[in-house]
Amino acid sequence: MSGAGRVRTFAWIGAIALGAGLAAYLARPAGRSALDVKRSYFRTTPDGVAAFARGLERFGQPTAPRLTPLADADPVPGALVLLSPTVVPSPVEVHALLERVRRGGTLVYAPRLFPAITSALRITPLMDSLGIAFRVPRPGDLDQPEWVAHSLTDSLPAPRAPRRAIRWMTSRELQRRRDAALREPDPSDETIMPSPTPLQGLLTVGDDEDRRWTGAGLIPVGDGHVIVLSDAEPLSNGRVADDPLALVVMRAVLTYATAADTVFFAEFHQGIRGYESTARRWAGFVLGTAQGQTLFQLLLAAFLALACAGLRFGAPTLAVAPADRERRSPLEHVAALGDLYEKARARRTAALLLLARLARSVRRPPPRDVAEARALIDELETRRGEQAALTRIRRGLRADPVDLTMVAAGIDDHLGRRAEP
Numbered sequence: 001m002s003g004a005g006r007v008r009t010f011a012w013i014g015a016i017a018l019g020a021g022l023a024a025y026l027a028r029p030a031g032r033s034a035l036d037v038k039r040s041y042f043r044t045t046p047d048g049v050a051a052f053a054r055g056l057e058r059f060g061q062p063t064a065p066r067l068t069p070l071a072d073a074d075p076v077p078g079a080l081v082l083l084s085p086t087v088v089p090s091p092v093e094v095h096a097l098l099e100r101v102r103r104g105g106t107l108v109y110a111p112r113l114f115p116a117i118t119s120a121l122r123i124t125p126l127m128d129s130l131g132i133a134f135r136v137p138r139p140g141d142l143d144q145p146e147w148v149a150h151s152l153t154d155s156l157p158a159p160r161a162p163r164r165a166i167r168w169m170t171s172r173e174l175q176r177r178r179d180a181a182l183r184e185p186d187p188s189d190e191t192i193m194p195s196p197t198p199l200q201g202l203l204t205v206g207d208d209e210d211r212r213w214t215g216a217g218l219i220p221v222g223d224g225h226v227i228v229l230s231d232a233e234p235l236s237n238g239r240v241a242d243d244p245l246a247l248v249v250m251r252a253v254l255t256y257a258t259a260a261d262t263v264f265f266a267e268f269h270q271g272i273r274g275y276e277s278t279a280r281r282w283a284g285f286v287l288g289t290a291q292g293q294t295l296f297q298l299l300l301a302a303f304l305a306l307a308c309a310g311l312r313f314g315a316p317t318l319a320v321a322p323a324d325r326e327r328r329s330p331l332e333h334v335a336a337l338g339d340l341y342e343k344a345r346a347r348r349t350a351a352l353l354l355l356a357r358l359a360r361s362v363r364r365p366p367p368r369d370v371a372e373a374r375a376l377i378d379e380l381e382t383r384r385g386e387q388a389a390l391t392r393i394r395r396g397l398r399a400d401p402v403d404l405t406m407v408a409a410g411i412d413d414h415l416g417r418r419a420e421p
Contacts, residue, residue, distance in 0.1 A: 016302045020295060039083035039110070039232045040272060041065045041265035046238030049083060049265070052246060056263055059254055066264040067273060069093055076100040077264040079257040082126075083232035084112040085269035094125045102222030106256045108249060110232035113164060130219055132199060132228060135165040140207035145215060148201045152218075152251045156244045159203050165213035166230045168199045199228065202248055216245055218252070225256045347402040354404070358393075358411050373397060380414075389414035 037047040042065065044050045053063040068074050070093035080097070082089070089097065101107050111127050113134060123133050135141060145161045147153040203215035219226040227249055229235075234243040253263060286292035348370065355373050356366035362380065367373040374397070377390050389410045396406030 012306055016299065016306075020299045020302075037084070038086065038270045038272075039236065040270045041267055042272065044237060046236060048237050049081075049232070049235050049240075051237045051240045052235045052250070053263075053265060055240070055246075055250060056253060059250070060259065061254060061257065062262045064262050064264055065267040065272075067267050069268055070266070071096045076105070078104070078261040079106040079253065079263040080266060081108040081263060082266045082269060083108070083110045083229075083235060085266065086112065086271050087269040088112075088124050089126055089269060091125045094129050097126070098129060098221060101224035101226060104223040106224060106253060106261070107226045108229070108253060109226055110229040110235075111166075130221075130226060130228070131169045132166050132219075133169055134230070135167045135213045137164060141165060141213055142205050143207045145203060145205045146212075148204055150200075150202055150218075152248050152255070153202055156247060159215070159245060160234070160243055161205060162203070162215035162230050162245075163233065164230045165205055165215055166199075166217070166228065167213055203245060216248060225252070227252045227256075345401075347404055350404055351397060351402045351407050354408055354411055355393075357415065361415060370397060387414060387417070389417065 039047065039049050041050060041053050041063070042048065056063050066074070066077065066080070070076055070080075070089060072092075076096050076099075078100070097107065109126065109130075111124060111132075111134070114124075127133060142161050142163070142165060145159040147156060147159055199214060200218040200220075201212075201214045202217055204212040205215050206212040214228075215230050217228045219228060229245070229249070233239055234245040235249060240246045257263060284292075286296050352367050352369070352373060355376065358380070359366045359376055362376075362383070364376060364379075367376055374394070377394055381387070381390055392410035392413070393407050396403040396410060399406070
């Protein structure tokens, strides 16, 4: 392989690897965080909440991820953070969770706003049990954010306006949902009916002073507390350092959770089922996503194109195997080829192929049939006179079947005599 060919081959390989690496970087899970937002304990990207968890740890409150559901698994912890869950807690999980809160537990909850045609379809079992719903925003509903006088909001800078608001369900809504549950009872629905304790606002919004909406609030449930946020973004890595609402939530956790409580982040409800290595995540990306499969197929097609183009990935070796390690005799190939012609009854074709050497000696094309072979022999006799070697070749061609041994011997004898000085 020439130097230029080798450079061209490695240039193609480098271009393919560079293109594949760039495509993988742009399509990797961390690079798609803007389209796949997870308020995850593990994520250090702007959408994650790793910084909020580390902040709690700096104040002496231990944190950990929870990778199991809230029912039929490990006991529900005393302090839990459930932020914009992609996996909605089931009614059984809601029952277990709120029972634990009633016994003195602490829950930080930011419901996820699922796109739906009506606001009623956006109410999850946990929201229903707490008696809260999203406020369909109207002009002015999210203006003029203000802190409500409370020990958790004392001495804080001016709040930032949230992206959405929540409200306490009206008595009519609560009664309608109770009536629907009584008409069509669900055996799996073990949720607790909304607490009669109203939602205590911590952050309110709205330009109507007589009717303001809640951006963050506190719901006492039994001996425990639920800190409700209309949006989990203030706790994200991209906002936690600049949004005073994150400090309110941190104060609430440190106030209501005991020092012995580990604050668990509900990673199971973020769609995370366990710890994964980098290799396993990449394997899941390549084999389990449309982007990864497309990238893999393009990469495979590029290398197949290189192979079909005949580009070598290295120079062929010219080394000869040692005699003691040579597995076959060179004559074995000749014998095999002869047997093949013998079985095909193609002795005449083999003889014509042998005569190609003779034709090259006089710069003539190889003979294609016996007539051209005889004409070649006549020309040689005309040039150099009659020779025993040429006579032997002619006799071998006339034999039936063709005597290949005689033809080959005559050719070798003629070319050997010609080479003599």
